[in-house]
Each structure stands twice: as C-alpha cells, then as structure tokens.
Amino acid sequence: MDTYRIEWKRSATKELRSLPTHMVQRIVEAVTQLSADPFPPGVRKLSGSQHTYRIREGDYRVVYTVTASTLIIEVIRVGHRKEVYDP
DSSP, X not given: OOOOEEEEOHHHHHHHHTSOHHHHHHHHXXXXXXXXXXXXXXXXXXXXXXXXXXXEETTEEEEEEEETTTTEEXXXXXXXXXXXXXX
C-alpha cells in the first residue's frame, strides 16, 4: 500500500502550537499514523464535504482532507472539541 504525504495548513500548525504540550505529541503521532492509513478506526466523515474527515485524540480533534489521487492528507484544523467545528 502506498503511503500518503502529510501537509499542514499554516493555521493548523499555529493551532497545534497553542495546545497543551502533553497533547501536542499525541496529536502529532496520530497524524503521522494517517500516512499509512488515512481512515483509521474511529474516523468520522464530516457532513457537507466529500473529502473531509476528523480523528479524535482525547478532547481534541484533527480535521483533515484526503486526496486519494495524489496521496496527500492536508491537516486543516486542530483544536478542542468545543471549538474545532466553528468556522
């Protein structure tokens, strides 16, 4: 199976830096594992979009898009579950 390339939006990187330090490592590890399997157990497709998904890491969520044709995963948002879905 091919591996996907992980790309982070600049805003997602900024959101990641603002999180508690103990969560940053857990989230980065979870996102790294997406390169081998972009649809791990527990992944949810977000309504209203064809290629947008989210994974859960404790009380935090990582929202990302999967482009299968070019094997790219782009991390769009990272944040607390109460705030991550707000536009």
